Amino acid sequence: xxxxxxxxxxxxxxxxxxxxxxxxxxxxxxxxxxxxxxxxxxxxxxxxxxxxxxxxxxxxxxxxxxxxxxxxxxxxxxxxxxxxxxxxxxxxxxxxxxxxxxxxxxxxxxxxxxxxxxxxxxxxxxxxxxxxxxxx
Amino acid sequence: xxxxxxxxxxxxxxxxxxxxxxxxxxxxxxxxxxxxxxxxxxxxxxxxxxxxxxxxxxxxxxxxxxxxxxxxxxxxxxxxxxxxxxxxxxxxxxxxxxxxxxxxxxxxxxxxxxxxxxxxxxxxxxxxxxxxx
Numbered sequence: 405x406x407x408x409x410x411x412x413x414x415x416x417x418x419x420x421x422x423x424x425x426x427x428x429x430x431x432x433x434x435x436x437x438x439x440x441x442x443x444x445x446x447x448x449x450x451x452x453x454x455x456x457x458x459x460x461x462x463x464x465x466x467x468x469x470x471x472x473x474x475x476x477x478x479x480x481x482x483x484x485x486x487x488x489x490x491x492x493x494x495x496x497x498x499x500x501x502x503x504x505x506x507x508x509x510x511x512x513x514x515x516x517x518x519x520x521x522x523x524x525x526x527x528x529x530x531x532x533x534x535x536x537x538x539x540x
Numbered sequence: 541x542x543x544x545x546x547x548x549x550x551x552x553x554x555x556x557x558x559x560x561x562x563x564x565x566x567x568x569x570x571x572x573x574x575x576x577x578x579x580x581x582x583x584x585x586x587x588x589x590x591x592x593x594x595x596x597x598x599x600x601x602x603x604x605x606x607x608x609x610x611x612x613x614x615x616x617x618x619x620x621x622x623x624x625x626x627x628x629x630x631x632x633x634x635x636x637x638x639x640x641x642x643x644x645x646x647x648x649x650x651x652x653x654x655x656x657x658x659x660x661x662x663x664x665x666x667x668x669x670x671x672x673x
Contacts, residue, residue: 408546415554419561426565433572437579444583447590451642454593458644458666462601480589480643525601 445519449539452479452487453521456535464529467493474510481539488514488538495531505531514538577629577636584616585627585638588658592625592670595662596646607661609673618658620670621650 455478460466476485490509497503518540525533591610598606617628617637623646628637648668657673 408550411550411554415557419557422561426568430568430572433576437572437576444579444586447583447586450590451586451593451640454590454597455642455644457597458593458600458646478643480641523597 445517445539446521447519448479448481448485449519449521449537452481452489452539453523453535453537455479456489456491456537457523457525462525462527464493464527464531467491467527467533468506470508472508472510474512486512486514486518486538486540488512488518490536491533493527493531493533514540516540574636578638581627581629581636581638584612584629585625585640588616588618588620588627588660588670589625589640589642591658591660592620592646592648592662592668593642593644595660596644596666596668599662599664600666603664605661605663607659610658610660612656612658615654615656617652617654618670619652620648622646622648624648 456470456472460470470491472489472491474487474489476483476487479487481487488510490507492507493505494502495505518538520539521537523533523535525535527533588610591608595606595608612629614629616630619626619628623642623644624639625642625648626637626639630636644666646666646668648670651670653670653672655672659671659673661669661671
């Protein structure tokens with residue numbers, strides 16, 4: 405019986421070690437997949453920024469009446485995707501200072517590692533626009 | 541009589557545990573590999589769709605044709621048309637593919653190509669050409 409107990413103990417130790425290796429490997433796989441998906445977040449952010457830019461072009465009127473939306477399906481992204489948009493329109497004053505004409509942002513926020521895209525657009529009335537998009 | 545019986549039961553149990561653990565590892569490994577292939581296909585699809593959307597946006601804003609090049613680490617089969625882009629990393633006929641449909645009014649001219657690099661050209665009217673670079 406002593407041998408049997410010893411065998412059980414050895415096998416238990418082996419199983420525990422194997423489980424640790426296995427779950428460690430699973431963690432590495434998960435982080436590898438996340439690393440693969442990170443560039444996709446950047447591309448998704450670029451798609452959102454480009455979609456907005458295509459819709460509004462360089463028309464200052466279109467941009468001033470535009471309402472930012474954080475609904476992912478509006479940009480062809482899957483449900484559950486968090487989208488944050490921040491747009492600032494500014495102009496250069498007579499004294500050379502930058503003056504904000506208007507600023508719009510979605511009420512949502514994106515925390516942690518997120519894909520990012522930025523656009524800088526010169527509008528038809530001489531003002532400039534900075535568009536920042538975060539996607540997670 | 542008792543010792544051999546216990547030994548046989550013990551060995552049988554250990555064998556059963558080993559087989560079930562090996563099966564679990566195999567199935568999980570297959571699932572992880574499938575998830576990695578799908579993630580890779582999704583990543584490539586977003587890269588192509590992002591390049592198309594970005595070129596189209598720049599063309600619309602600037603009022604000029606805009607070209608960009610997308611590079612891949614392995615041959616990728618790309619099928620596109622209208623507003624939809626479908627990619628299959630590794631070439632045509634691979635089981636894993638990913639499709640993205642853009643929501644903006646673009647007209648990607650129908651194309652089916654397998655390449656390591658793509659040239660994306662967009663025009664201000666929303667027409668987009670995808671060719672092998």
